Each structure stands twice: as structure tokens, then as C-alpha cells.
Amino acid sequence: MQKTPLYDVHVDAGAKLIDFGGWMMPVQYTSIIDEHMAVRERAGIFDVSHMGEILIEGREAEGFLQKMLTNDISRTHEGRIVYSPICYPNGGVVDDVLVYKLHQERFLMVTNAANTAKDYEWLLTHREGEVKVKDVSRDYAQLAVQGPNAEQILNSLTDSDLGGIKFFRFADDILIDGVEALISRTGYTGEDGFEIYISPEYVVRLWHSIMEVGKDYNIMPAGLGARDTLRFEAALPLYGHEISKDISPLEGGLEKFVKLDKDDFIGKDTLLAQVEQGIERTLVGFEMIDRGIAREGYEVLSNGRPIGHVTSGSYSPSLDKNLGIALMKTGGDIKDGELEIVVRKRRLRARLTKLPFYTKQYKK
Amino acid sequence: MEVKKDLKYSKEHEWVRVDEKTIYIGITDYAQDSLGDVVFVELPEVGDTFDADDEFAVVESVKAASDIYAPASGTVIEINEELEDMPELVNEAPYESWFIAMEIDDLSKLDSLMDWEEYQKFCEEEEA
Numbered sequence: 061m062q063k064t065p066l067y068d069v070h071v072d073a074g075a076k077l078i079d080f081g082g083w084m085m086p087v088q089y090t091s092i093i094d095e096h097m098a099v100r101e102r103a104g105i106f107d108v109s110h111m112g113e114i115l116i117e118g119r120e121a122e123g124f125l126q127k128m129l130t131n132d133i134s135r136t137h138e139g140r141i142v143y144s145p146i147c148y149p150n151g152g153v154v155d156d157v158l159v160y161k162l163h164q165e166r167f168l169m170v171t172n173a174a175n176t177a178k179d180y181e182w183l184l185t186h187r188e189g190e191v192k193v194k195d196v197s198r199d200y201a202q203l204a205v206q207g208p209n210a211e212q213i214l215n216s217l218t219d220s221d222l223g224g225i226k227f228f229r230f231a232d233d234i235l236i237d238g239v240e241a242l243i244s245r246t247g248y249t250g251e252d253g254f255e256i257y258i259s260p261e262y263v264v265r266l267w268h269s270i271m272e273v274g275k276d277y278n279i280m281p282a283g284l285g286a287r288d289t290l291r292f293e294a295a296l297p298l299y300g301h302e303i304s305k306d307i308s309p310l311e312g313g314l315e316k317f318v319k320l321d322k323d324d325f326i327g328k329d330t331l332l333a334q335v336e337q338g339i340e341r342t343l344v345g346f347e348m349i350d351r352g353i354a355r356e357g358y359e360v361l362s363n364g365r366p367i368g369h370v371t372s373g374s375y376s377p378s379l380d381k382n383l384g385i386a387l388m389k390t391g392g393d394i395k396d397g398e399l400e401i402v403v404r405k406r407r408l409r410a411r412l413t414k415l416p417f418y419t420k421q422y423k424k
Numbered sequence: 425m426e427v428k429k430d431l432k433y434s435k436e437h438e439w440v441r442v443d444e445k446t447i448y449i450g451i452t453d454y455a456q457d458s459l460g461d462v463v464f465v466e467l468p469e470v471g472d473t474f475d476a477d478d479e480f481a482v483v484e485s486v487k488a489a490s491d492i493y494a495p496a497s498g499t500v501i502e503i504n505e506e507l508e509d510m511p512e513l514v515n516e517a518p519y520e521s522w523f524i525a526m527e528i529d530d531l532s533k534l535d536s537l538m539d540w541e542e543y544q545k546f547c548e549e550e551e552a
């Protein structure tokens with residue numbers, strides 16, 4: 061089992077730890093609901109050091125990435141970030157990643173913790189030309205500071221003005237708490253906020269410094285439990301749920317990040333065919349009418365017939381409702397916008413509702 | 425971790441209060457703490473009958489659903505409807521938040537449950 065440099069900090073804070081993709085990670089410190097609301101209303105700090113980082117560099121690095129990613133990075137400037145799925149030839153998803161353009165010939169790919177080894181192998185297998193691929197995950201610890209007060213809190217630890225970093229951009233020379241770090245205006249909560257990449261040896265000190273200056277804003281440490289409810293309300297996809305090796309990015313509602321008009325990339329033919337033949341499955345949001353909570357994997361019925369399954373379902377702390385996301389047959393006959401969710405052999409009524417459930421509060 | 429002296433306990437972290445032939449069943453402080461925020465409780469109906477070890481209710485936290493088991497066979501004579509509207513009571517006052525009252529067939533079936541000292545030891549072992 062792997063531990064992040066903040067493991068002892070989590071234990072001391074009384075966190076409940078779970079095995080998450082081979083990492084011992086805090087799922088909650090006090091209460092998922094309290095941590096969730098802290099991020100929505102004030103600020104929360106997450107240890108996301110388990111995320112993987114893969115460095116891709118060389119004269120042909122950009123061309124290589126263009127082949128691997130479904131999104132287009134050919135017009136991306138240095139200091140900007142691109143979100144993209146990586147696909148298999150059959151259109152299934154290897155992973156969804158962030159790509160930071162550090163330099164014309166140098167990119168940092170940030171991967172899901174449980175997928176890092178697989179992604180690295182995948183990149184190595186397809187590497188060609190003047191490109192170096194290196195797993196640099198051990199060189200980085202990562203903190204996410206999220207919420208409406210995140211900027212004020214972090215600004216009090218640096219002479220730089222983080223307000224100058226716009227959404228999905230970064231600066232890699234920020235001196236924060238006296239240490240150089242890469243800071244981006246990104247996150248996985250639907251709130252404004254930042255992600256900080258820093259050398260593992262300084263991350264414990266930085267965590268404590270952020271907690272200290274964050275006191276005035278009642279910052280809370282937040283675990284994976286709140287991270288999941290936050291991303292769920294904002295309908296941000298989670299690998300293995302809304303996208304997976306069996307769910308294409310088009311089915312998973314990520315068409316914005318699939319550029320079928322760019323040159324060849326892995327999975328393009330299949331994805332083009334999906335568009336031409338009509339995408340068979342679609343993600344929809346729903347709200348429970350009957351009392352009960354839909355969970356991942358539960359069957360979804362319409363007019364008594366199976367039409368899909370729940371990809372994520374939870375109580376929503378911000379909206380105080382039981383909500384869910386389902387992958388369903390496209391264009392299914394749904395009477396009066398009502399579905400049934402099979403919860404422990406009982407059919408409970410739900411109504412279709414727009415995604416995302418919670419409007420993202422990004423500072424663009 | 426609070427443990428009440430006048431209750432009996434199961435290995436599934438449920439408590440049982442015996443009142444002649446009626447038992448009240450809830451989940452312990454240890455159970456509510458490990459579940460986290462309880463956001464939904466599904467209860468059976470009055471008149472339902474259960475065998476020992478049957479699932480008779482479900483308690484859902486933000487993260488997951490957990491079953492609650494009958495400690496002995498019997499018939500549901502009352503349910504705590506308050507929990508349907510205020511599931512958070514399970515976190516706030518676990519030993520007052522009984523789920524159901526059951527009339528049980530054979531009181532001796534409860535002899536296998538733990539007393540408070542045994543249960544406290546059991547929890548300590550689970551932690552370690």
C-alpha cells in the first residue's frame with residue numbers, strides 16, 4: 061500500500077483512511093457533508109498527491125500527444141492546460157488526463173492514481189520519434205485548495221498574485237510558503253480553486269501553512285468522500301463510472317474534448333463511426349421521486365423495460381436531494397420524463413433532470 | 425466511543441434493548457461513526473416478520489448502503505418513523521434512535537449477544 065507524504069498528517073487529524081487504487085487515502089476527516097459544504101461556501105484542502113505525473117518531452121512530443129489525446133493541443137500556448145480523454149482503438153477510455161504545456165517541447169500529463177502505471181505503459185508502447193516519456197509521479201506532491209476563498213488564502217502565502225492565473229492556466233515559478241511550486245487554476249469540485257504541485261519534502265509544511273492562514277476562513281481538510289460528492293454535483297466524470305474502457309467519451313458526454321476534425325489519433329475511426337451511426341448511449345441526470353438512494357450499477361427501467369444503469373448516485377449535500385447519473389440507450393421512449401431505478405429489488409420512481417445538478421462557479 | 429451498560433450488542437454493531445418480549449434495535453455509536461453522515465433509513469412495515477439474521481432495514485450514509493440484521497426471529501410491532509425524516513438522528517443520538525420494535529418468539533436467542541464489556545473489547549479488537 062502506498063502512502064502520500066501527508067499520511068501522518070491525516071492520521072493525526074483523525075481521518076478515516078481507505079485503500080484507494082493502492083493508496084492509503086483519507087475518505088473523510090469529520091463529516092463528508094461538512095467538508096463538502098466547506099468547499100462550496102468557504103474553502104477546503106485536499107491531499108491529491110496520489111495523482112500521477114508523466115513528463116513527455118522532445119522535438120516530437122506535441123505530435124505524439126496529438127496521436128494519444130482525443131483533444132487538440134496543437135494550438136495550446138505555454139502555461140495552459142488541456143483536459144482530454146485517451147482512447148483505445150475501440151473508443152473505450154484508457155484514462156482522462158490534464159496536460160500542462162510547460163514548454164514548446166515539454167508537457168506534464170496528470171493522471172488518475174489507479175491508472176498511472178497503465179497510462180505510462182500505454183504511452184511507452186506507442187512512443188515513436190524524438191520523444192521521451194518519464195513517470196515523474198514521485199517528484200510531485202499535490203494539494204488542491206478549492207472554494208470561493210481559495211484565492212485569498214493562497215495569496216497570503218505568496219508575493220505573486222494568483223488572481224492573474226486564469227481558469228485552466230498555470231504558473232510554474234510561484235514562490236509559495238518560501239518554496240517554488242507549479243500552481244494551476246483547476247480542480248475537481250465545480251468551485252473556483254487551485255491545484256499546487258510541489259516537491260514532496262515541502263508539502264507537509266505547506267499543508268500546515270495553508271491550514272493556519274485558512275483559519276480565518278474556516279478552511280477544512282476534505283477527503284475523497286467530499287471530493288466525490290462535489291464532482292458528482294458538478295457532473296464531472298469519474299473514470300470507471302461515467303467513462304471507462306467500455307464507455308466512450310462521446311457516450312460519457314465529453315464530445316467537447318473529442319476533436320474529430322484533427323489528424324489521426326487513437327480511437328478516431330471508432331468514434332467517427334459512433335457519430336455517423338448515432339451514439340448508442342447517453343448520460344442523463346435524474347432525481348429520485350420515491351424515497352431512496354440510487355447507487356452505481358443499479359438498473360434503470362423505462363416503461364418497465366431495462367434501458368441502462370446508474371453510473372454515479374448519491375445524496376447531494378448542496379441540493380439536499382437524492383440524485384443520480386445514468387448511462388441509457390439514446391432516444392429511449394421515456395414517458396413523462398420518468399424512470400424507475402431498481403433499488404434492492406424495488407422499483408423506485410425518478411425524474412429526468414438537467415446535468416450538471418450544480419452550476420460550476422469557475423472564474424473564467 | 426460510547427457504550428451503554430443496559431444494552432446487548434451484536435457483532436454487526438447493533439444494539440438491542442430488551443423490554444419483556446419486545447426488543448428495540450438500533451446501531452451503536454461505533455457503527456454510526458464508521459458509517460459517517462447517515463442520509464437515509466429504509467424501514468420495514470409493522471407486521472412484517474423476520475428470521476434471525478434476516479436483513480430488516482437499510483441505513484445509507486453519503487458513501488454507501490448497509491444492511492441491518494434481525495438478532496432473533498419475530499414480528500415488527502412498531503417502527504421509528506422519525507428516522508425517515510431525520511436520518512441524522514442516527515449520528516446524533518445512536519442509542520435513542522431505535523429502528524424498530526420487534527416481538528420475538530424466543531428470548532433465549534438473545535443469549536448469544538454480547539454485554540457491554542464484551543462489546544467494548546470487540547470494538548477495540550476491530551480497531552486494532
